[in-house]
Amino acid sequence: MAISTSVSLSMRTETEYLSFLIDYAVQHNFSVALWRLPNDPVTHLTISKSPERLTYTSTLEDLPPGFIFAPFEPAAQRIFLKADLSFSFSNGELDQPQTAWEALSNVSLNDVPANKDFLINKPQIYCKQIDPTPSTSKDHFIRVVSDGIREIEKGTFEKVVISRRQEVKLSEAFDISEAFQNLCRLYSNALISFVSIPDTGSWLGATPELLVSVEDKHTFRTTALAGTQPYVEGTNLKSVAWTQKDIEEQALVERYIISCFKKIRLREYEEHGPRTVIAGNLIHLKSDFTVDMQATNFPQLGSVMLQLLHPTSAVCGVPLDTSLKFLRQEEGHQREFYAGYLGPLNFNNRIDIFVNLRCLQLLPGKALLYAGAGITQDSNPEKEWEETELKLNTLLKVIK
Numbered sequence: 001m002a003i004s005t006s007v008s009l010s011m012r013t014e015t016e017y018l019s020f021l022i023d024y025a026v027q028h029n030f031s032v033a034l035w036r037l038p039n040d041p042v043t044h045l046t047i048s049k050s051p052e053r054l055t056y057t058s059t060l061e062d063l064p065p066g067f068i069f070a071p072f073e074p075a076a077q078r079i080f081l082k083a084d085l086s087f088s089f090s091n092g093e094l095d096q097p098q099t100a101w102e103a104l105s106n107v108s109l110n111d112v113p114a115n116k117d118f119l120i121n122k123p124q125i126y127c128k129q130i131d132p133t134p135s136t137s138k139d140h141f142i143r144v145v146s147d148g149i150r151e152i153e154k155g156t157f158e159k160v161v162i163s164r165r166q167e168v169k170l171s172e173a174f175d176i177s178e179a180f181q182n183l184c185r186l187y188s189n190a191l192i193s194f195v196s197i198p199d200t201g202s203w204l205g206a207t208p209e210l211l212v213s214v215e216d217k218h219t220f221r222t223t224a225l226a227g228t229q230p231y232v233e234g235t236n237l238k239s240v241a242w243t244q245k246d247i248e249e250q251a252l253v254e255r256y257i258i259s260c261f262k263k264i265r266l267r268e269y270e271e272h273g274p275r276t277v278i279a280g281n282l283i284h285l286k287s288d289f290t291v292d293m294q295a296t297n298f299p300q301l302g303s304v305m306l307q308l309l310h311p312t313s314a315v316c317g318v319p320l321d322t323s324l325k326f327l328r329q330e331e332g333h334q335r336e337f338y339a340g341y342l343g344p345l346n347f348n349n350r351i352d353i354f355v356n357l358r359c360l361q362l363l364p365g366k367a368l369l370y371a372g373a374g375i376t377q378d379s380n381p382e383k384e385w386e387e388t389e390l391k392l393n394t395l396l397k398v399i400k
Contacts, residue, residue: 010137014092033046063208191354208284306353373391
């Protein structure tokens with residue numbers, strides 16, 4: 001079988017392809033995952049005919065190519081979308097397939113009429129109904145933050161990450177394909193993703209936080225990301241001053257990662273940072289950790305560390321058990337897939353999993369945005385509210 005597509009289809013734009021493929025998946029009750037990795041010009045889309053529920057101990061390295069989507073709750077089952085059909089796009093056009101598997105996917109497009117019937121104004125997506133009062137009031141958030149600070153002072157935990165939700169009405173002109181592409185243009189350093197699954201719903205996001213990366217079964221990577229300030233274009237990152245609260249919050253995340261290494265008696269790792277990095281309209285403190293998996297003889301390090309790391313202190317707290325108990329009792333909403341994780345598995349010998357931050361859940365005619373703030377003993381409740389406002393703006397500027 002020739003690895004090619006028809007001439008007429010090669011004339012279609014990326015937006016047209018994305019809209020058609022998303023709509024095709026929903027019409028057939030399939031699932032779809034759409035993503036672009038940080039600093040990568042290539043967009044990927046996969047269609048999965050039947051989502052698979054993974055147990056918490058499933059080994060990622062043994063799975064076929066696909067996309068993983070996991071909720072915040074650490075014991076909950078994860079969703080794996082096997083890539084039954086797979087497409088990639090560069091420079092606004094459908095890429096020529098590079099493998100026989102990709103060719104089989106692209107051949108399915110040859111049955112699409114090369115006329116106006118191909119054009120989809122707005123693709124359908126799965127929308128999940130949730131409780132009728134989803135937004136978090138400022139008074140409630142301030143109260144929970146204040147309660148969290150008191151618990152820190154009592155020694156219940158060192159840090160807790162408190163989230164909030166904001167409901168936004170979508171205009172009739174909202175188009176998921178255009179929103180995804182706008183995020184790609186605005187946030188080159190983030191994983192941009194859209195996931196739509198029957199009975200689960202649809203999520204759009206732009207997250208800068210790498211959780212687990214494995215390259216060529218050789219190199220493992222993870223990051224510690226904490227501290228938040230607004231980014232002003234032209235700022236010299238080397239001159240940015242950080243508060244003691246931000247520095248300590250970052251140090252807690254670093255220590256959490258190192259404690260996970262210690263649990264598996266892994267001592268051979270490299271640590272670089274912290275340094276100031278840009279994430280869209282924000283800046284953060286970031287440290288990178290790298291492990292040579294062959295030198296340490298640890299071929300399943302990605303799966304093992306994912307179990308240990310999630311949920312990290314950057315999205316839950318320290319210690320895990322007491323901070324998680326506080327959130328379940330006081331936060332006032334289910335996080336669903338916010339602060340869970342997601343990403344492509346086993347494409348081109350890579351695993352790239354990110355924490356699901358800066359994300360929104362699509363509802364009928366509305367979007368529900370999520371954001372959180374790390375609380376320490378030096379936190380100011382009003383400033384923590386302002387930090388969540390900054391984070392919400394990452395997606396607000398796109399959907400509005």
